[in-house]
Amino acid sequence: MKTEHIAAAISGTLAAGMVAAVIMMPPLTSPTGQLPEETMTYKTAAAQIDGGDYCRTNLTGVDCGCFAYRTDLVLNSNRIYIQGHSYLDKWTLALIQAKESCS
Numbered sequence: 238m239k240t241e242h243i244a245a246a247i248s249g250t251l252a253a254g255m256v257a258a259v260i261m262m263p264p265l266t267s268p269t270g271q272l273p274e275e276t277m278t279y280k281t282a283a284a285q286i287d288g289g290d291y292c293r294t295n296l297t298g299v300d301c302g303c304f305a306y307r308t309d310l311v312l313n314s315n316r317i318y319i320q321g322h323s324y325l326d327k328w329t330l331a332l333i334q335a336k337e338s339c340s
Contacts, residue, residue: 286312286328288335296336303339307331 288308292301311331318324325333 288312288331292335298340299336300339304335307335307338311335 286308287305289301289305291308292299292304296304308331311334312327314327316324324330
């Protein structure tokens, strides 16, 4: 009987320690508060692209006002980037979404 009490106490202590360790870990999806440097550089470059000018010079059959609005939304959105995953660059994503929405 005494060994059962000791085993239960050790098991309880280990379980409590595991729970405490998990609670102390940060969530895997929490932003770090700072985007990686290459992402910040690209965001600055992407914000300088004018979707309306691009539409007028390169596309036909597309509502350029709508296109400019959609590209502006995508280019200026704040996205959380998870390290180790690959993403389309913002300009490619903006082109795809704007062409589909404004044709």
